Amino acid sequence: MEEHDYQLAIIGGGPASFSAAIYAKRKNLSTAVIAKEFGGQLLWSNEVENYPGIQSTTGYELMKKFQDHVKEYGPDQFEGEEVTQLKRDEEGEGFLIETKGGEVFHAQAVVVASGSRWRKLGVPGEEDLTGKGVSYCTTCDGPLFADRDVLVVGGGNSAFEGIIDLLPIAGKIFNVDIAPEPIADPILKERVGEDAIEGYYNHEIVEIQGEESVSGVKIRDRESEEEKVLDVEGVFIEIGLIPNSGFAEELLELNEAGEIVVDCKAETNVPGIYGAGDVTNVPEKQIVISAGEGAKAALGAYRYLIREGQI
Numbered sequence: 001m002e003e004h005d006y007q008l009a010i011i012g013g014g015p016a017s018f019s020a021a022i023y024a025k026r027k028n029l030s031t032a033v034i035a036k037e038f039g040g041q042l043l044w045s046n047e048v049e050n051y052p053g054i055q056s057t058t059g060y061e062l063m064k065k066f067q068d069h070v071k072e073y074g075p076d077q078f079e080g081e082e083v084t085q086l087k088r089d090e091e092g093e094g095f096l097i098e099t100k101g102g103e104v105f106h107a108q109a110v111v112v113a114s115g116s117r118w119r120k121l122g123v124p125g126e127e128d129l130t131g132k133g134v135s136y137c138t139t140c141d142g143p144l145f146a147d148r149d150v151l152v153v154g155g156g157n158s159a160f161e162g163i164i165d166l167l168p169i170a171g172k173i174f175n176v177d178i179a180p181e182p183i184a185d186p187i188l189k190e191r192v193g194e195d196a197i198e199g200y201y202n203h204e205i206v207e208i209q210g211e212e213s214v215s216g217v218k219i220r221d222r223e224s225e226e227e228k229v230l231d232v233e234g235v236f237i238e239i240g241l242i243p244n245s246g247f248a249e250e251l252l253e254l255n256e257a258g259e260i261v262v263d264c265k266a267e268t269n270v271p272g273i274y275g276a277g278d279v280t281n282v283p284e285k286q287i288v289i290s291a292g293e294g295a296k297a298a299l300g301a302y303r304y305l306i307r308e309g310q311i
Helices: 015-026 040-044 060-071 136-144 157-166 186-192 287-307
Strands: 001-009 031-034 077-079 083-088 095-099 104-112 117-118 150-153 175-176 198-201 204-211 214-221 228-232 233-236 242-245 274-275
Touching: 001 015, 001 095, 001 287, 015 031, 015 040, 015 104, 015 287, 031 104, 031 204, 031 287, 095 186, 104 287, 136 157, 157 175, 157 186, 157 204, 175 204, 175 214, 214 233, 274 287
Parallel strands: 001 031, 001 104, 031 077, 104 274, 150 175, 150 233, 175 198
Antiparallel strands: 083 095, 095 104, 117 242, 204 214, 214 228
């Protein structure tokens, strides 16, 4: 089992991670960035219009700028590995990060910026028909449903951004959510318009139907319990994200949502470990917030290493 030793290890590959890496290398810390994949949820954002200084871009283009910026400073190691456990080094100082590939990273301080993943419905047909009409990314798969009737699950910003992506592509668009009305930002609801979609609110998904591909979705009115089937060929599930925090659950404090609990200094309940981005309990999962929290976490780790005599 190969072991690597650094002053700082950063877990994750999104905006918070890259921001932390830039600040860490500007402080001349020996740094490893470890992530299953690089880009994070930002890669699935088609249009980004709220990042200061950049009026309009795509998620991919913005992430490319982040990556190019990081490469200028050159973290000591970029490792494309899935982290399976974060724990204390019981035989010495600092922490150990174990990966699925069997590598072990030793670090005196850690920034956890591992982001989040798509939340699933957990209804019959979802797993079997994933990739056969069920999708979690309108940006990726929307063009496959040209002129076809589709359903978007969810009433938040991600759902309505998905609907906007689908408007020039799909046929009829249904929108289903368990809430009494959509909670997306007003500007997004205005862009969609009242007549562009057929909405079923205070409804839940009962079953996704189909053999070789999606043929329909059974929904239920949560008040009357009346059920009906919507004839669609595509289902886009946009109901939020689950934090990627499982590898740290034995060490760090998590809230009920599975998010890592941090304070205003990005500190966790374990001195020397900092949290940043969508994996934490910081509200409003936005690119600019994640980037700011990543910078804060790296600076906090730097101060911690000074106090501990590691610099």
